[in-house]
Amino acid sequence: MADLPKPEELVQIDHSPSLHKGLLGWMDTPVRIREGIALYAGKPQSLEYVGMPNPREWNPLDEDWKLPENWKEIILDGLRERLDRFRSLKVFMDICVRCGACADKCHFFIGGGDPKNMPVLRAELLRSVYRKEYTTAGKIMGKIAGARELTYDVLKEWWYYFFQCTECRRCSLFCPYGIDTAEVTIIGRELLNLIGLNVDWVAAPVANCYRTGNHLGIQPHAYKDMIDFFCEDLEEVTGIRPNPSMNRKGAEILFITPSGDVFADPGTYTAMGYIILFHYLESLGLDITWSTYASEGGNFGFFTSHEMAKRLNAKMYAEAERLGVKWILGGECGHMWRVIHQYMDTFNGPADHLEVPVSPITGTRFENAASTKMVHITEFTADLIKNNKLKLDKSRNDNLVVTYHDSCNPARGMGLLEEPRYVIKNVCNHFYEMPENTIREQTFCCGSGAGLNAGEDMELRMRGGMPRANAVRHVHEKHGVNMLACVCAIDRAALPPLMEYWVPEVDVTGVHEMVGNALILDGEQKRTTDLRGEPLPGMEEEEDV
Amino acid sequence: MTLEELLLQKRDAIKARWLQAVLESYPPDSRRFFKKQKDQFANPVGHAFSTELENLLQEIIEPSDPERLRASLDRIVRIRAVQEFAPSQGLSFLFLLKPIVREVVTDAGRDEDLQREMEALSTRIDGAVLAALDVYMTCREKLYILRADQMKNQVSALLRRAGLISEVPSWDAASEEGSENHPLNST
Structure with missing residues (x-):
């Protein structure tokens, strides 16, 4: 009872603005x-x-x-x-x-x-x-x-x-x-x-990344275990067990993705999408390896100092050199690509030990990556689709009504605007854009980038993500959109709670999760579920049996 | 003229004054922006206030459906719940309507019926405040649930995949009554 305010205290509630009281200037x-x-x-x-x-x-x-x-x-x-x-x-x-x-x-x-x-x-x-x-x-x-x-x-x-x-x-x-x-x-x-x-959310990932190679401090054996775990899941869904290689010297391509894809839902389904894609391409001549050392695409050093960004980024070229690959393929990530596109060459280049990336499947030479020697996976996949190299069943994503959130760094930091859209439109039938002033270069941030996707600042994150969520709600109400696609691991971690607060009817996916769903593998069993283990469209009843 | 008729007649003016009063709870720069920018995607907060205060006013003057009232409150309160306000400040926007309506009634003359109806209206506003409190609490609780879920998801996925915890297996087949696989039948 002692804590209850007295009536005279109650009437002193202040309804005036809490920021900038009276005529005070900001200073x-x-x-x-x-x-x-x-x-x-x-x-x-x-x-x-x-x-x-x-x-x-x-x-x-x-x-x-x-x-x-x-x-x-x-x-x-x-x-x-x-x-x-x-x-x-x-x-x-x-x-x-x-x-x-x-x-x-x-x-x-x-x-x-x-x-x-x-x-x-x-x-x-x-x-x-x-x-x-x-x-x-x-x-x-x-x-x-x-x-x-x-x-x-x-x-x-x-x-x-x-x-x-x-x-x-x-x-x-x-x-x-x-x-x-x-x-x-x-x-x-x-x-x-x-x-x-x-802040802890930046300092801890930086230290972990420096020590074990990724933000979470996942050690090499655990990293491999998780990839194996995905392969088990994929076997259940497709009847085929992929066998991705790790730390393999002499591979042609090194694959680096944010560690969020390997441990955090729904990013894990995106990782499964990559694994399916690589398995599919093996017979077409893809020679690719994952790395438990360069096990983080993200770079929280970038949110600390230029020097720390450089230190943490160094492992990408170092691992590429150690394994003797020709070029690097990068997964779906946001700030990772700003660092790669705008800083990496200056930080740790020139990567003379690498070659200008050429797709082993289509022969396409990625001139845009001539300097960094690193290609974004949606560029790679878009090129495969453009060259008719993928057998896709779009109807497997028919339960999804999709919109695309341009992740800030790939959109504004490297101009990656068309490729993700091209991939999405080729793997699903229902796609709707959000309003013009909320996408592409003008995209609204998820509100949680640059090390802000912690838990303790949830109020800040909800307020910052509100303009993005507002545009999602618009397409949800207008077109029935139920899936928000993105190409960023922080987005995949940050957008689900944002949606849950503002537009709970909408879920979040990586682009390559949908690719994984649509991709028809040779000799696969009839698929009844998607990569999340949920019934595919038209398979709901079979699932119930 | 009944209070309802009077307020419906003056609805636009009341709404404009109410919106202005609500925006007064923000610092001058923000207030200007929330008011001036009309694009609903460039200014979702200002747009929500403008649209939903109108809907709220309608529901307070002529109550039709509690769900509509709740939906409008949700749009506004969900925003205020994550802005720089104490809970009392966040919900004070509903009380701001009272003096505005009272002034309209006073201007219309000292009609006793109007005054009596005014009391009923005032009670409806109080009711809306209570409904808004429910929404506010739901929003704040959601924030804490999201925080908790974030922690839980991070740790549990890692522990499970690292094989450090053993969870109770699912027993789909055992959901049938009498199945010997069902844990309750295992003894």
Whole structure:
């Protein structure tokens, strides 16, 4: 009873806006770090394992973040160094005219209404300190020139809001100057990491990936066990047991996919789709191997620092060289492809030990991958279909009414727009696009990228994913869409809860799960279930018997 | 003129004022955006408020179907439940309707019948608040269920596949009564 409020306390309920009270400007609105939005702090052992600074137990909800005494000096030195190193950062700090074109393009702002999620304002968090330290106007005029001191509160605000950005780059699409706010976030996080401000959902995968090769710390034997487990399941569904090879030297192609495909539903069904496809292509001349060392396509180092991204990415080329393959095929993943497409060659190339990828089945030379030597699996499969190399029974996916979510990084980061659609349209009969301003380059983020797909920030994720879910609901209501397809492992982990909250009638699939369902294998038994073990269309009664 | 007739006549004006009052619960930048951007996909929150407040108003003035009321509340409350609001703030939008309606009634003169009907309307709004509380709690509980499920799915898949746990086997054939495979018949 002691906890019950008294009547006079009850009448003091505050109905005024909780963000930006009264006439205070954004600079004077203190940050309030909230449970449900904030992520857990990185654990000391994760930081220690990869030699990151200031490993310690700390809690973002506490007052004291246990920072080194000279934290401000470290951050400002770090910023100065990066301004020298990255011309783009210097330009992004100087040229924004605050036109507002990006302001209403961020899914967190659109869904949540917190003004500090407007990309311009999120960047201003860093820019204001930059002005104070490095511009004459800022030094002299201070706040009038949009400048402010880097204080402990400002630092907390950085941490809170740079971990409310999924680095999806939708805002940059609309910036007339081409400012990439994701890169501002990337630098912001890199600076924070200099004093040990991280989140567990990024720091733990980074340490695991560095140690065992993948985010979950799945060891080689367990990785192989899981692939074997999929093969058992596939035998039940198709009557044929594929025999994928692991760590095989001398194979022509190395296959690398996010580990989410190997352990987390519904990504596991996508992995089964890959296995079926590779089995099918074996007799046509596909010579491919999986790797238990390069067992992670994703790269959470990219959400930590450029250096960490480089370190974790290095295993791809290293493993390709060790196995002596000619080129690399990559699975369905999001940020993995931004790293591969825009960074890998600079980080760890040139991969002179590899050749420009050529499909052994169709002879197609993937000129777009001439530099990285790495092909996206939907490009590979689309080429197979285009060349009539796959026998497909689309009707096996007739229970699905599909729409396609362009995953941010493949869409905006590498222009992968047509291939997934081409594959989907060839493996299922019912496909409907979401509204134009929510797909392709303008796609809305799942709300959970860049290390935000933890559990503790579920409220943030639901709010950020709201614009995406809203478009899904539209096609669900209009066309009866019941399946949301995507080519990203984080999407496959993040979209199911998002759908469950906003549009529970819609499930989530990878594109190659549907390929696996439609693909007709030589000598297969009559299929009665899909890869999930659910009855195929028209087979429901047979299942019941 | 009955209260119902009066409110239906002034419905558009009431809805506009109500929407404005609801948007006041957001900071100026957000408020402007929620109000100005009319594209339902570029501005799903503003669109939901605009559409559903109208539906809600209709149901409060002329109640037709509790399910319709609940559906409209769901669209709004589901959004407010994950925004930067305390629960009281999240649901306060329904109370904001009362002073607006009261003002309309006062402007129409001191008709005693109107005042009496006003009380009934006020009770209906209170009822809607309770219904909204149910929705709010469902949404918040869903968030925690999603959190729990995420943890459960991650760990259980790994444990099962690593062969570290042994689950009770399914006994499809044993669902038939009397089957000797059924665990209840095994003793």
